[in-house]
Amino acid sequence: MKFANDFLFGAATASYQVEGAWDQDGKGPTNWDEFVKIPGKTFEGTNGDIAIDHYNRYKEDIKLMAEMGLESYRFSISWARILPTGTGEINQKGIDFYNNLIDECLKYGIVPFVTLYHWDLPLPLEKAGAWLNKETGDAYVEYAKICFNAFGDRVKHFITFNETVVFASLGYMSGAHPPGIQNDPKKYFDVTHNVFYAHARTIIEYKKLKQYGEIGLSHVFCPAYGVDDSEENIFAAMHANQYNMNWFYDPILKGEYPEYVVKQLEASGLLPNWTDAELKTIKQAAPLNDFMGLNYYQPMRVEKINGEVEKVEITRENSTGSPGNPSFDHVYKSVKMADKKYTKWDWEISPEGFVSGLVMLKEHYGQIKFYITENGLGDEDVIINGDILDTPRIDFINDHLCAVREAIKQGVHVKGYYAWSAIDLLSWLNGYKKQYGFIYVDHANDLARKKKASFHWFKEVIETRGESLKD
Numbered sequence: 261m262k263f264a265n266d267f268l269f270g271a272a273t274a275s276y277q278v279e280g281a282w283d284q285d286g287k288g289p290t291n292w293d294e295f296v297k298i299p300g301k302t303f304e305g306t307n308g309d310i311a312i313d314h315y316n317r318y319k320e321d322i323k324l325m326a327e328m329g330l331e332s333y334r335f336s337i338s339w340a341r342i343l344p345t346g347t348g349e350i351n352q353k354g355i356d357f358y359n360n361l362i363d364e365c366l367k368y369g370i371v372p373f374v375t376l377y378h379w380d381l382p383l384p385l386e387k388a389g390a391w392l393n394k395e396t397g398d399a400y401v402e403y404a405k406i407c408f409n410a411f412g413d414r415v416k417h418f419i420t421f422n423e424t425v426v427f428a429s430l431g432y433m434s435g436a437h438p439p440g441i442q443n444d445p446k447k448y449f450d451v452t453h454n455v456f457y458a459h460a461r462t463i464i465e466y467k468k469l470k471q472y473g474e475i476g477l478s479h480v481f482c483p484a485y486g487v488d489d490s491e492e493n494i495f496a497a498m499h500a501n502q503y504n505m506n507w508f509y510d511p512i513l514k515g516e517y518p519e520y521v522v523k524q525l526e527a528s529g530l531l532p533n534w535t536d537a538e539l540k541t542i543k544q545a546a547p548l549n550d551f552m553g554l555n556y557y558q559p560m561r562v563e564k565i566n567g568e569v570e571k572v573e574i575t576r577e578n579s580t581g582s583p584g585n586p587s588f589d590h591v592y593k594s595v596k597m598a599d600k601k602y603t604k605w606d607w608e609i610s611p612e613g614f615v616s617g618l619v620m621l622k623e624h625y626g627q628i629k630f631y632i633t634e635n636g637l638g639d640e641d642v643i644i645n646g647d648i649l650d651t652p653r654i655d656f657i658n659d660h661l662c663a664v665r666e667a668i669k670q671g672v673h674v675k676g677y678y679a680w681s682a683i684d685l686l687s688w689l690n691g692y693k694k695q696y697g698f699i700y701v702d703h704a705n706d707l708a709r710k711k712k713a714s715f716h717w718f719k720e721v722i723e724t725r726g727e728s729l730k731d
């Protein structure tokens with residue numbers, strides 16, 4: 261089966277992970293510019309000051325993407341380039357950069373798919389309380405409107421937020437991301453609601469402009485499965501999905517929070533500080549979502565916790581997706597299973613979990629339009645005689661694209677697939693060691709770009725609309 265002609269084959273990046281130029285042309289500092297400078301926070305103290313210098317080399321990068329046959333490029337806008345302090349005066353040079361980037365994509369017929377917020381928050385807003393402060397939401401809506409007005413004539417796909425669960429949980433539960441707070445579920449839930457309210461207002465504003473594009477947001481897609489079919493582990497999976505999926509997807513797609521979670525949060529005093537008016541806006545906005553973006557890397561295998569909970573110390577290594585941690589409410593823990601395959605960073609490799617998860621989503625939410633906005637393999641690529649032989653990445657993407665095809669066959673409405681990542685980039689906490697790209701960046705040789713084996717492979721997949729994939 262070929263993928264339909266209007267299915268987009270793309271690849272993604274995010275501003276902080278590629279742009280560098282952290283203070284060039286009037287850009288203001290962000291939470292990440294500050295956070296990475298705290299000793300111990302990132303692998304070998306790596307930071308995005310220069311990253312892969314996409315800001316200055318975007319023409320070369322887009323040319324390579326075009327050569328690969330990429331149909332769409334998902335990138336994010338750094339808020340602090342447009343509004344250096346988060347609010348107030350516009351930095352024209354920031355607008356110019358993204359105009360140039362967009363025009364460069366369009367020159368090659370590459371569809372720009374733009375994320376408005378991929379975690380880099382202007383520093384003054386971070387200092388004022390970040391997403392705990394409702395004024396950050398007000399500032400975000402204004403920033404989004406500036407972007408719509410500046411770029412919306414050519415950009416027809418906008419993602420408001422990337423992975424709320426990650427910046428909320430790593431920011432306020434594990435402390436691995438800014439602002440580095442640990443074990444504060446009240447703040448965590450407040451942040452999620454403030455973000456969803458900002459999302460709702462933003463899509464309402466977008467629709468008022470009648471730009472006739474699509475708008476949605478991207479969530480982590482990490483379906484939970486019990487480690488076995490016992491009643492308690494089926495329960496553990498249901499509970500995990502309620503908290504990690506329904507809590508995030510329901511307010512966007514149904515316009516209301518899941519009752520199961522709401523009741524429990526109410527009982528434990530963790531309910532967000534929401535108002536009736538905010539809830540009404542969320543309800544009003546739900547039908548205006550055009551799609552949902554899904555970032556799938558792995559599923560979660562869960563086991564019910566009985567009795568004493570082992571304390572797992574949060575480290576940089578185990579804070580971003582590897583199994584082992586108990587849930588905040590000590591109901592379940594995620595488990596590494598002997599019969600599953602894992603990456604070097606202990607992320608499970610499961611195309612099967614992807615298919616069943618997508619089907620589960622369809623059953624729960626109906627015919628929603630999905631884009632897979634991230635999927636890929638973090639690895640240390642093998643280089644032999646200068647050739648980058650990233651065969652495990654080829655296998656990974658092959659199998660996950662087959663999974664998408666299978667899900668489509670089973671009636672799931674998926675309209676595009678964006679590999680993470682278009683080019684090697686800064687992994688938030690893992691430096692440049694954990695690679696994801698089709699294009700290699702040589703940090704020992706002036707950031708020279710080189711095509712990997714996967715580059716040529718993906719080109720063929722796109723050209724044949726998936727017919728070259730191996731089932």
Ligand code: BGP
Nearest residue numbers: 274422423426580638687688694
């Ligand atoms: C997602 C983020 C991306 C990217 C990816 C891989 O959660 O949206 O920005 O970083 O994960 O993560 P990591 O670099 O930690 O392996």
